[in-house]
Amino acid sequence: MAIDYILFIHGVNTREQREEPHYADSLFNLLEKNAENNQQVLKKVALYWGNVNEENENKLRNQFEASPLWKQIWFQEFRLQQILQFAGDAALYISRYVGAKVVEQLKEQALVNGLAKPQPDDRLHLVTHSWGTVILFDILFAARWDDPKVPGHDNVMMIRDAIFGISGKDPNPDQGIKIASIHTMGSPVAIFSLTNIVPGKDGTDSPSTHDITPNLQKLLESLQKERQGVKLPWKNYIHPGDPLAYPLKELMTDLVDGDTKYLDIQDILTQESSLFDFITAQSLLPLLHGGDAHGSYWHNDKVAEEISLTFKT
Numbered sequence: 001m002a003i004d005y006i007l008f009i010h011g012v013n014t015r016e017q018r019e020e021p022h023y024a025d026s027l028f029n030l031l032e033k034n035a036e037n038n039q040q041v042l043k044k045v046a047l048y049w050g051n052v053n054e055e056n057e058n059k060l061r062n063q064f065e066a067s068p069l070w071k072q073i074w075f076q077e078f079r080l081q082q083i084l085q086f087a088g089d090a091a092l093y094i095s096r097y098v099g100a101k102v103v104e105q106l107k108e109q110a111l112v113n114g115l116a117k118p119q120p121d122d123r124l125h126l127v128t129h130s131w132g133t134v135i136l137f138d139i140l141f142a143a144r145w146d147d148p149k150v151p152g153h154d155n156v157m158m159i160r161d162a163i164f165g166i167s168g169k170d171p172n173p174d175q176g177i178k179i180a181s182i183h184t185m186g187s188p189v190a191i192f193s194l195t196n197i198v199p200g201k202d203g204t205d206s207p208s209t210h211d212i213t214p215n216l217q218k219l220l221e222s223l224q225k226e227r228q229g230v231k232l233p234w235k236n237y238i239h240p241g242d243p244l245a246y247p248l249k250e251l252m253t254d255l256v257d258g259d260t261k262y263l264d265i266q267d268i269l270t271q272e273s274s275l276f277d278f279i280t281a282q283s284l285l286p287l288l289h290g291g292d293a294h295g296s297y298w299h300n301d302k303v304a305e306e307i308s309l310t311f312k313t
Helices: 025-038 054-065 076-094 096-115 131-141 153-161 189-195 213-226 249-256 275-280 290-294 301-312
Strands: 003-009 041-047 123-129 178-185 232-238 263-269
Touching (some): 003 025, 003 096, 003 131, 025 041, 025 301, 054 076, 076 096, 076 131, 096 131, 123 131, 123 301, 131 153, 178 213, 178 301, 213 232, 232 301
Parallel strands (some): 003 041, 003 123, 123 178
C-alpha cells in the first residue's frame, strides 16, 4: 500500500523555550485520527534542527545580561525569547558555517526515515512552521548551494535528489518521491522573498543566490506534467494574532505562477477574530503574547482537517 510521508520542519519557538524533538506529535496524532476512516498509511518525518544554534545564541544572551544597562532595558524576556531566537536563527542559518551544519543534520534525519527509497506510488506532504519554511525552501530551491565547493553542497544535493523534479537533472518519473501538497504555518517566507532579485524587474541580470524562484518554478512545471494538469495544493495557515504569519497567495502567484496554472494556493485563518481581538490588536499585547499564537498550529483541529483533505487528492 502506498505511503503518505508527512515531512515536518519546525521554526522558532517564540515562547519560554525552543521546540523539542517531539514537536510534531500532537499534529501528527490528529492527522492519523482523520486518516483512520480512509485506511491511509501515514509516516511521520519530523526534522529537528533546534539544537544547532543554541550554543551561539546562549553565548550572546549571556553577553547581553552582563551589560550594566541590561536591567534598565524594557521587555527583556521578549527581546531574549522572541526577537533573539527569531533574528538569531535567521542570521546563523544564513551563514555558511551554521547553515551547512543544519543541512547535514536534516539530511541524516530525512534519509534515515525512508525518503531515499520511496515506492512509485508514495507521496510527500511538506508541513513547515515559521522559520522552518525559509530553511526548507532555501535547501530545496536556493542557488547558493549549487557551487560544489561550498560547505553543505553535497548534503543539499542528496536531499534534492530524493525528491522528484528538484535536482538539476531532467526529471525521471521513477526517481524521487513526488510532492503531493505544501502546508505553511505561521510563515514569514513572504518577508524573506525581499532577498530575491528577479532579472528584468530591478534592472539587473544577476538574481540573488537566495532566490528560490527558478528552481521552484522548475519543480512546479515537472509536477504539473506528472499530475496531468492538476494543480498542486498549497495551504498557508495564519493565526490572526501571530505576528510572524503573512499571506502568500498573491506573492507566490507573482513569483512563480502568474498564469495560476501550477498552484491551488489558499491563505487560511485558523480562527476568526472577534471585536475584542481587533481592539487589542492595536496595542503591544499581541506581540507580547504572540508566542502562544505562533505555536498554536501544532494543536489546531482546523489545520489537521485541511491537511487531511489533501491526502484524498
